[in-house]
Amino acid sequence: MGIRKLKPTTPGQRHKIIGAFDKITASTPEKSLVVGKKSSGGRNNQGKMTMRYLGGGHKRRYRFIDFKRSKDDVPATVKSIEYDPNRTSRIALLYYADGEKSYIVAPNGLEVGQTVMSGSKAAPEIGNALPMQDIPVGTIIHNIELRPGQGAKLVRSAGAFAQLTSKEGGYAIIRMPSGETRKILAACKATVGSVGNSDHGLEKSGKAGRSRWLGRRPHNRGVVMNPVDHPMGGGEGRASGGHPRSRKGLYAKGLKTRAPKKSSNRYIIERRKK
Numbered sequence: 001m002g003i004r005k006l007k008p009t010t011p012g013q014r015h016k017i018i019g020a021f022d023k024i025t026a027s028t029p030e031k032s033l034v035v036g037k038k039s040s041g042g043r044n045n046q047g048k049m050t051m052r053y054l055g056g057g058h059k060r061r062y063r064f065i066d067f068k069r070s071k072d073d074v075p076a077t078v079k080s081i082e083y084d085p086n087r088t089s090r091i092a093l094l095y096y097a098d099g100e101k102s103y104i105v106a107p108n109g110l111e112v113g114q115t116v117m118s119g120s121k122a123a124p125e126i127g128n129a130l131p132m133q134d135i136p137v138g139t140i141i142h143n144i145e146l147r148p149g150q151g152a153k154l155v156r157s158a159g160a161f162a163q164l165t166s167k168e169g170g171y172a173i174i175r176m177p178s179g180e181t182r183k184i185l186a187a188c189k190a191t192v193g194s195v196g197n198s199d200h201g202l203e204k205s206g207k208a209g210r211s212r213w214l215g216r217r218p219h220n221r222g223v224v225m226n227p228v229d230h231p232m233g234g235g236e237g238r239a240s241g242g243h244p245r246s247r248k249g250l251y252a253k254g255l256k257t258r259a260p261k262k263s264s265n266r267y268i269i270e271r272r273k274k
Contacts, residue, residue, distance in 0.1 A: 003199045006206075016206025019199060023090065025112050026080035029063055030093055033103055037062040037086070039215065057215025060085045066094075066102040067143065067151035069129035069189060072119030074098055078112050078127070088158035089195045092127075105143060105156060107193035118189070126193035132164060132172040133186035139164050142195045144174065145188035152191070159201060161194030171267075179273035222247065 002022065008014035042054035063084050076094035082103075084091045092106040094116065109126050110116075116127035120134050131148075135141065140161045143152035155162045155177060166173045171183040205211060208218070223241040225233035231249050232241030244252040 003202050012207035012209070014206065015204055017202060017204040019197065019203055021083065023081055023196075024083050026082050026093070029061065029082060030101055030103070033064045033093075033101060034061045035064070053217045053219045054215060055217050056212055058085070058213050062086060063091060063103050065091060066104055067153075067156075068149065069104070069118040069143075069152075069191070070149070071096060071100065071102075073117065073121050075115050075117050076102075078110060078114045078116065080112060081106050081110070087156070088200045089156070089197050105152075105191075106196045107142065107191060108196045108198060109193060110196065124192050127191065129189050129191045131187050132174075132184065132190050133167070135164055135172075135190065135192065137164055137166055139192060140194050141174075141190040141192060143189075143191040144184065145190070146184065148185060148187045148189075150188075152189070156195065158195055159198030162190075164190075173269065176272070179270075180268060181270040183267040183269065 002020045003017050004020050005017050006013040037060045039057065039060075040054075041056075042049050042051035044050045063082075063086065065084075065087075074096050076096045079093045079095045079101075082091050082093060084103075087105070090106040091103045092110055094102050094104060096102070104116075104127075107127050114127065116129075117123075118129040120131055122128040122130045124130065124135050124139055129143065132141075132144075141164055142155040142161050144154040144162060145151060146153050160177045162177060163175045164172055165175050165181070167186060168183070170186055172186045172188075173181060174184055175181050222230035222232040222245075223239070227234035230247055231245050235241070246252055
């Protein structure tokens with residue numbers, strides 16, 4: 001999965017860098033795994049705007065992704081690699097031996113025609129999902145569950161990966177993409193390999209219109225507002241705005257927001273790197 005840099009034939013293309021679609025093998029999604037997706041535009045059930053800077057964007061259809069990988073010991077063949085507008089990674093369409101179809105997040109190196117499997121009997125190979133107690137130490141993993149059977153919650157975005165560093169009792173020790181080291185129950189499933197489309201972080205939109213296609217409206221800074229609208233607003237000329245804070249007055253850039261007595265603190269061995 002590479003990237004494309006376009007010739008600057010227009011101002012919008014001068015700095016534009018977009019992902020290549022060379023690995024994508026199907027242009028239309030599997031109809032049985034797709035549903036219409038409604039856009040709220042940032043409004044609640046009363047029509048009142050509760051989230052600013054949202055709205056518009058291209059119409060999307062939601063693809064159902066199998067994050068649980070609960071069909072154990074049934075081999076599946078990769079039928080196609082597809083684009084998904086709802087996530088940064090690519091998705092892979094699986095045809096199971098018993099006739100069922102499902103989508104999974106496509107890991108790096110997964111090819112059309114390859115066979116994948118889930119369950120404790122599966123080999124620790126790319127695309128296979130198995131409990132972490134059956135994965136060798138040192139393996140690169142993604143799509144990690146926090147509770148057995150809950151479905152993958154961690155390490156799902158393009159290019160992300162975690163590493164299984166060791167095992168202690170009933171727990172697996174994982175080094176997360178943030179640098180945090182934490183314990184997760186070894187009975188939880190994870191998928192072997194790293195998430196595909198790793199060049200996503202190198203993309204540049206090139207123009208404001210591409211943000212509008214993604215449903216992002218123009219975002220104005222607190223410093224340019226009036227004092228009635230934002231704590232950082234007001235002042236003569238270009239005032240700096242004082243200490244960075246949110247519209248509600250909560251300090252930004254440095255204020256710790258994690259609850260000090262959060263129950264999951266005991267599973268964190270080393271906090272993420274500053």
